[in-house]
Amino acid sequence: MSVTVPPFAVIPGAQVGEALRGRERDVVALMEETYRLHDAGRTHNPPSYFLTFADRPTSRIIALPASVGGDVNVDGIKWVSSFPENVAAGVPRASAVLILNDHDTGYPFACLEASIINASRTSASAALAADRLTRGRERPRRVGFFGVGLIARYLHTYLAATGWTFDETGVFDLKPESAEGFRGYLETQDGTGTITVHDDAESLIRNSDLVVFATVAGTPHVHDPAWFDHHPLVLHVSLRDLGTEVIEASTNIVDDVDHCLRANTSVHLVEQETGNREHVHGTLGDVLEERMTLPTDRTVVFSPFGLGILDLALGKDVYDHVTKTGGLHVVEDFFHELKRYG
The missing domain is CATH 3.30.1780.10 (ornithine cyclodeaminase, domain 1)
Structure with a gap:
């Protein structure tokens, strides 16, 4: 040979x-x-x-x-x-x-x-999920970015490049200077609609139909399912923001079950509490291959471990x-x- x-x-x-x-x-x-x-x-x-x-x-x-x-x-x-x-x-x-x-x-x-x-594949994956997970639902017109670093900027770029436009774009970050910096970036872009920097997380989530979590959080910090009563689509890119109460009240889609249920991700914490994986309803592959139908009356959370x-x-x-x-x-x-x- x-x-x-x-x-x-x-x-x-x-x-x-x-x-x-x-x-x-x-x-x-x-x-x-x-x-x-x-x-x-x-x-x-x-x-x-x-x-x-x-x-x-x-x-x-x-x-x-x-x-x-x-x-x-x-x-x-x-x-x-x-x-x-x-x-x-x-x-x-x-x-x-x-x-x-x-x-x-x-x-x-x-x-x-x-x-x-890394930033491009993360953002492209999320943009793909946003498109497929909203089919059969009303297309979100209000987007909120929770955490506004490099990944958030790339993710916005990928959403815009794949045809997404919004009537309202919300911004929240624990660091006000970061939020203002991201607002400055958004002001140079088309299709953002009204740009609002929110003073608290609850306001951002309640006023967004598409919520993007792109933080560096190591443990959950958003615990109240009532914030999601309007049933937004959540791109849980940073994996550890949502408390177990929110995960259990949502329809959960992951990129790979075995990968995502490890390393103390939010969906992994639910498995540790309950001893089962019943809270994970399917994978993005299931959605792409049309093996499942998503409900329209529940919050849908996409948690991509990043393969x-x-x-x-x-x-x-x-x-x-x-x-x-x-x-x-x-x-x-x-x-x-x-x-x-x-």
């Missing part, structure tokens, strides 16, 4: 950003294709590994290994850090790299800056795009010992 070791390339953030700019609809379509592959059993997505620190309890670095079949046909891993205290120093909270491995030889063939990939397969699929797409445009930075002789006996 003859195999060839692929050349090793490095793709910096500027190239990643350029490869994805203006292609939001393509990215959403790719995320849908990847979810369908996952639903069909053509991916492998082991549990994520959390590296935590006794001296830095708010920080963590997560390893997400995965393998994607189909036309993507790539293996690899994302290594993503979350250091919330960076924000006070003016540095983004999250940083990441993505390694792509050749399917035939196992050799890594690319290292990509992955914070943009490594999405990062790999998007990373491979970026790699292919950069290769086609002729801008691939290959590191010559990265693999030096390629002869077994010298």
Whole structure:
């Protein structure tokens, strides 16, 4: 058998950003294709590994290994850090790299800056869910963003690029300067309608038909189901904002049951309390394949754990795009010992 070791390339953030700019609809379509592959059993997505620190309890670095079949046909891993205290120093909270491995030889063939990939796949996944989970329901006209960092900005971009417009856009953040900064960003965008910075969480939620949670919360802080009496769609991107009372009063859709019910996510806390998973009603794959009908008289909560397969699929797409445009930075002789006996 003859195999060839692929050349090793490095793709910096500027190239990643350029490869994805203006292609939001393509990215959403790719995320849908990847979810369908996952639903069909053509991916492998082991549990994520959390590296935590006794001296830095708010920080963590997560390893997400995965393998994607189909036309993507790539293996690899994302290594993503979350250091919330960076924000006070003016540095983004999250940083990441993505390694792509050749399917035939196992050799890594690319290292990509992955914070943009992470934000894009998270936002595209949420935008896909927002579209599919509102079919058969009245399309939300009021959106509220709870937590307004980089993910919130990307998520708004993906919603706007996939045809969403709103009569009202609400903003709430524990840091007033962040809320004002996000308001400034929204004022440069079309389709936002009236922009309101809310003074409290309850006001934001009660005045939103689509609620986006994009915080760094480690434990639930929204506990009153009455705030959701108007039955909004909730994109629970940050996974740990909602108390068990809210989860149990809602219809809960996840990206992957086994992945989402771990690491003390809100849906995992309900499992710990009840000893069962009856509060999880289905996956996004179930919705895409039309195996379930969503109720119109209950709050619907989408909790995406964030599957490594999405990062790999998007990373491979970026790699292919950069290769086609002729801008691939290959590191010559990265693999030096390629002869077994010298």
